[in-house]
Amino acid sequence: RPPVAAGAVGLAQRAMDESIKYAKERKTFGKPIASHQAVSFMIADMAMNIEASRLLTHKAAYEIDAGRRNTLYASMAKGMAADVA
Secondary structure, eight states, X not given: OHHHHHHHHHHHHHHHHHHHHHHHHOEETTEEGGGSHHHHXXXXXXXXXXXXXXXXXXXXXXXXXXXXXXHHHHHHHHHHHHHHO
């Protein structure tokens, strides 16, 4: 499960990077849409969810490295990362 979560985190990160690039290029009313508060809030929410998914994935991997069962953390990481992606 952690590899699936890691893949989903990578996919979500790329999607956010592309969103930021587009928001800086696309203009409405003579200014980039990235300068609109609503768009900035959406990108900030994406960043928060991606980072939370990344940390859950790291926690699941840490539990494996520590020799403990990671079923709970792996399931949470996979579920959240899949939702975010």
